[in-house]
Amino acid sequence: MKNFSTIGARLVIAAFLSSVTLAAAQAATCEFLPNAPDQHVVLEGDTLWDISGRFLAHPWCWGQVWGMNRDQIRNPHWIYPGQIVYFDRTAGRLRLWPGSGSGAGEPTFVRLSPQLRTQGLGKDAVPSIPSAAIEPYLSQPLIVEADELSGAPRIVATQEQHVFLGKGDKAYVRGALKTDTRFQVFRPGKPLKDPVSQKVLGYEAFYLGTVALRAAAKPGSDVFTFVVDSAKEEMGVGDQLLPVPSTTARNYVPHAPDGQVDARVIAIYGGVTHAGQNQVVSVNRGALDGLDNGSVLQLYHYGSTVTDTTESEGWFGKKQTQLKLPDELSGSLFIFRVFKHISYGLIMQITEPVQVGDIATSPE
Secondary structure (H helix, E strand, O other): OHHHHHHHHHHHHHHHHHHHHHHHHHHHHOOEOOOOOOEEEOOOOOOHHHHHHHHEOOHHHHHHHHOOOHHHHHOOOOOOOOOEEEEEOOOOEEEEEOOOOOOOOOOOOOOEOOOOOOOOOOOOOOOOOOHHHHHHHHHOOOEEEHHHHHHOOEEEEEHHHOOOEOOOOEEEEEOOOOOOOEEEEEEEEEEEEOOOOOOEEEEEEEEEEEEEEEEOOOOOOOEEEEEEEEEOOOEOOOOEEEEOOOOOOOOOOOEOOOOOOEEEEEEEOOOOOEEOOOOEEEEOOOHHHOOOOOEEEEEEEOOOEEEOOOOOEEOOEEOOOEEEOOOEEEEEEEEEEEOOOOEEEEEEEEOOOEEOOOEEEOOO
């Protein structure tokens, strides 16, 4: 028992020291730009990332320079067009004036810390990142994790044996619906493998449309009757269903993950091999790995392995030493939708194109 207690104490101390070291490292990198303005009037179309980038060398430091707690980071519905963000140089903080947006002269308002609005919550609040860039990824199943695929309801027959279904057609579905009545229809695509372990984490999914429950399964039957609400692509027997998710945009303050996260890019959307700014990629880490909405990761181009051709010849001929080149910092990734093992991220800043296999890690 004594040994167990000693080991437990050591683990607690080690975890504490690790968290202190991580926090200190993050604080050290949260520097204001040398030419940071004294203030910024919040405008329509601004994002938290844009505003942060006007003041900070690293926009993901936004929450730290406000001195925000975790609840405030998760609910940033307190900055609106017309308000004034100003740089309190003495305290090394950003603060907020509830101004009219004129930005002229020295405002007379009381200096406020971030706080929640109680009316019109979030309706006109400044979003974290451009909403239009991520809306399809919030509402459509472009990734299906492996465990979801095995249990998803599926279309087993069509009205009058139609090969394909369109709007208004009936579809007969088998599977567990739980309490849901509206579903998205998808067709599984290629598997998404972890670049390191080669384990299948999920599948790319082709979004086909939506269906609504018309009639529940009768006693002695496992078949539910659905009607096609909308059809983006042709759907038919074998296609599968997922519940329609909430389309409310996730508006989280950019922040570093609580712990160290080491991920790899596993997919790029749009049928391309390389991705640039404002494109969406997926990474092989999710909620079970410490990611949440608003987490920011640094992107690195994975250093390739090359042969050293400069070595001199020896007794047994020329050497063929293999060398791995350094991973090169290439940009930032804002995580906006998190599953258990996979997450979607929007590329926010980039110096060179991102490709599958690139590294995404906690900010240094």
